[in-house]
Amino acid sequence: MNAPVASSHRASRLTQVRARASGNLVLGGLIIVLVALTLGMGALEPLFHALFPELRNPLYARDSFLNLMLAHIGLVLVSSLISVTIGIAAGLFVTRPVGREFEPMVSSLAAIGQTFPPAAVLAIAVPLAGFGFAPTIIALSLYGLLPVIQNTIAGLGTVPQTTLEAARGNGMSRTQILMRVELPLAMRVIIAGIRVSVIINIGTATIGSTVGAKSLGTPLIAGLVGNNLAYVIQGALLVGLLAIVTDLLFERLERRYSFGG
Amino acid sequence: MSKVDTRSDRALRTSSRPIVGNRVLLTLLIIALASVAFLPFATLSPNRLVSGQAVMLWQACRPWQWIALAALGALLLVSAAGRPLAARPACRVALLTSLPLIALLLISLGDYAHRALSDASPAARVSQSASFWVLLFVGALVAVDALQRLRLGLVPRLGFALVAVVLVAVCLASDLLSGLSIMREFANQRANFLDQLVRHLVLVAGALIPALLVGLPLGLLARRREAWRSGLFSVLNVFQTLPSIAVFGLLIAPLAALARAVPWLAELGIGGIGLAPAIIALVIYSLLPIVRNTYAGLAGVPAGTLEAARGMGMTPTQILWRVEVPLALPVILSGLRIVTVQAIGLAVVAALIGAGGFGAFIFQGLGQYAIDLVLLGAIPTIVMAVIADFILQILVSLSRPAGTR
Numbered sequence: 295m296n297a298p299v300a301s302s303h304r305a306s307r308l309t310q311v312r313a314r315a316s317g318n319l320v321l322g323g324l325i326i327v328l329v330a331l332t333l334g335m336g337a338l339e340p341l342f343h344a345l346f347p348e349l350r351n352p353l354y355a356r357d358s359f360l361n362l363m364l365a366h367i368g369l370v371l372v373s374s375l376i377s378v379t380i381g382i383a384a385g386l387f388v389t390r391p392v393g394r395e396f397e398p399m400v401s402s403l404a405a406i407g408q409t410f411p412p413a414a415v416l417a418i419a420v421p422l423a424g425f426g427f428a429p430t431i432i433a434l435s436l437y438g439l440l441p442v443i444q445n446t447i448a449g450l451g452t453v454p455q456t457t458l459e460a461a462r463g464n465g466m467s468r469t470q471i472l473m474r475v476e477l478p479l480a481m482r483v484i485i486a487g488i489r490v491s492v493i494i495n496i497g498t499a500t501i502g503s504t505v506g507a508k509s510l511g512t513p514l515i516a517g518l519v520g521n522n523l524a525y526v527i528q529g530a531l532l533v534g535l536l537a538i539v540t541d542l543l544f545e546r547l548e549r550r551y552s553f554g555g
Numbered sequence: 556m557s558k559v560d561t562r563s564d565r566a567l568r569t570s571s572r573p574i575v576g577n578r579v580l581l582t583l584l585i586i587a588l589a590s591v592a593f594l595p596f597a598t599l600s601p602n603r604l605v606s607g608q609a610v611m612l613w614q615a616c617r618p619w620q621w622i623a624l625a626a627l628g629a630l631l632l633v634s635a636a637g638r639p640l641a642a643r644p645a646c647r648v649a650l651l652t653s654l655p656l657i658a659l660l661l662i663s664l665g666d667y668a669h670r671a672l673s674d675a676s677p678a679a680r681v682s683q684s685a686s687f688w689v690l691l692f693v694g695a696l697v698a699v700d701a702l703q704r705l706r707l708g709l710v711p712r713l714g715f716a717l718v719a720v721v722l723v724a725v726c727l728a729s730d731l732l733s734g735l736s737i738m739r740e741f742a743n744q745r746a747n748f749l750d751q752l753v754r755h756l757v758l759v760a761g762a763l764i765p766a767l768l769v770g771l772p773l774g775l776l777a778r779r780r781e782a783w784r785s786g787l788f789s790v791l792n793v794f795q796t797l798p799s800i801a802v803f804g805l806l807i808a809p810l811a812a813l814a815r816a817v818p819w820l821a822e823l824g825i826g827g828i829g830l831a832p833a834i835i836a837l838v839i840y841s842l843l844p845i846v847r848n849t850y851a852g853l854a855g856v857p858a859g860t861l862e863a864a865r866g867m868g869m870t871p872t873q874i875l876w877r878v879e880v881p882l883a884l885p886v887i888l889s890g891l892r893i894v895t896v897q898a899i900g901l902a903v904v905a906a907l908i909g910a911g912g913f914g915a916f917i918f919q920g921l922g923q924y925a926i927d928l929v930l931l932g933a934i935p936t937i938v939m940a941v942i943a944d945f946i947l948q949i950l951v952s953l954s955r956p957a958g959t960r
Contacts, residue, residue: 411900
């Protein structure tokens with residue numbers, strides 16, 4: 295990012311800046327649309343009436359979209375915090391000398407676990423914890439754990455051996471090396487893992503409404519079951535926008551941690 | 556484990572072997588023991604919807620099963636210890652112990668179900684419970700750990716997996732587990748189960764074939780026209796980000812309208828719900844990994860190799876088919892692996908728009924609070940995903956040029 299730019303590269307640098315500015319514009323616009331739709335879906339009622347004249351109630355009204363949005367974000371936030379905390383801790387444990395013996399097992403667990411369909415994991419969490427918020431959180435955090443662990447291990451693995459040796463040669467302690475060298479260098483890959491985990495969780499939380507957790511999937515599923523396409527579109531629009539905005543925000547965060555372009 | 560332990564381990568390694576030879580195996584054994592002590596092995600309930608009473612492992616087992624389980628546990632404990640067995644023989648013992656352990660678990664559970672149901676009402680149900688799953692999981696992980704440590708070649712690993720699959724298949728096919736609630740659910744749904752299996756496979760194949768037909772040329776295009784790449788990738792990335800159920804939902808209205816406007820499409824079965832929107836959504840999801848991996852595979856072919864091929868007088872077509880594609884194949888197949896596993900999982904959600912597949916059991920079961928029906932959908936889906944992943948993993952390693960496997 296702060297690497298010196300040769301003058302011959304100035305043109306490409308300029309297009310990069312321009313691309314980033316238009317990217318900001320897109321992101322800002324999407325956030326405005328997301329907030330506006332969450333707060334003011336009611337204003338679109340005439341449009342839904344016109345689109346679906348055969349429906350008597352074309353606007354989901356059993357709960358406000360703001361409540362549903364906050365519930366959805368809450369589900370994803372709580373489960374992601376759990377996944378990130380445990381995932382990074384586990385990734386750190388198996389890359390230290392104490393836990394290195396566990397690394398192959400943890401890596402293959404993370405790899406095999408990710409072949410399990412999230413919807414199936416969610417369905418299996420139900421008998422373990424009962425219906426509602428808790429099983430959804432358990433399933434989301436368990437599933438979200440895997441990409442975080444995998445990328446923490448991969449990210450720490452990319453730190454060059456010579457860099458570590460240089461840090462040791464500078465007289466840094468193990469903790470200092472971890473905090474000031476390894477984690478900053480691995481951060482981009484770790485954040486990429488968190489991004490995957492959060493995006494999957496946004497999608498799976500939508501299905502959480504089939505096991506009784508309130509989310510943006512609630513109007514969507516209600517619409518599918520009750521044959522009300524307007525509900526389906528309202529839920530799908532909001533959850534789709536939420537996923538895209540979150541993904542773009544993570545893209546930005548990742549870029550902040552890429553060193554030297 | 557404290558730091559002092561590892562230090563003394565290191566000191567001991569030169570003279571004699573440490574007390575604990577395999578800490579992973581020891582951890583697994585502790586987890587298994589804790590689950591036996593604190594979690595139920597099975598549940599016995601008066602009918603299929605009511606949650607029943609918990610049955611611990613020692614209550615469910617006959618004495619000989621108990622003794623056999625304890626003996627297998629002791630064998631694993633010995634192989635976790637650093638003495639008297641050396642590391643490789645210990646791993647072989649653990650590997651050979653894992654299969655009887657899994658078999659014994661299935662036998663104990665099935666046997667308990669038959670005994671418990673013989674003097675109960677016909678509606679009574681026996682289901683496997685938490686400790687059974689933990690022990691089964693531990694048994695599988697013991698094998699995984701041993702296989703990793705032994706670093707066996709492809710053939711012995713394949714052989715071991717085959718034996719394990721045959722073992723479980725024999726248990727399922729025989730009368731052994733027929734008392735279990737999930738197997739009775741299966742017996743009730745036998746014909747339907749096959750239908751949904753076929754539906755699920757049709758969904759996956761219906762997604763993969765068009766995705767390959769479109770995705771492979773797109774990947775080649777991205778390689779040949781670098782300027783188009785970022786635009787193409789960001790469009791596909793947006794689709795990959797969208798929650799599957801949202802895509803399914805958003806496709807309903809346009810497809811329904813299309814079917815109304817063009818009647819012959821409706822006659823072909825295209826409409827707002829059912830197979831058509833499901834397959835379209837799955838194709839969209841499958842495109843990004845295929846295009847990305849095709850591009851990455853082609854981009855990974857060394858420039859020197861291409862120059863050498865040109866220097867030998869090969870035409871561009873020859874270079875593509877005889878140099879680029881073979882060298883890019885492992886990466887392309889890795890993309891196919893990602894996509895296949897993903898499509899098997901997403902097809903579950905497609906049941907919500909009436910496309911069928913194993914998801915139908917899951918959501919029907921969730922609606923009726925019938926957990927065994929949920930598992931009848933979830934377990935086969937997971938098994939299908941794991942098997943597909945395993946097969947494609949083998950294909951990926953076979954596609955690597957000889958000598959780099």
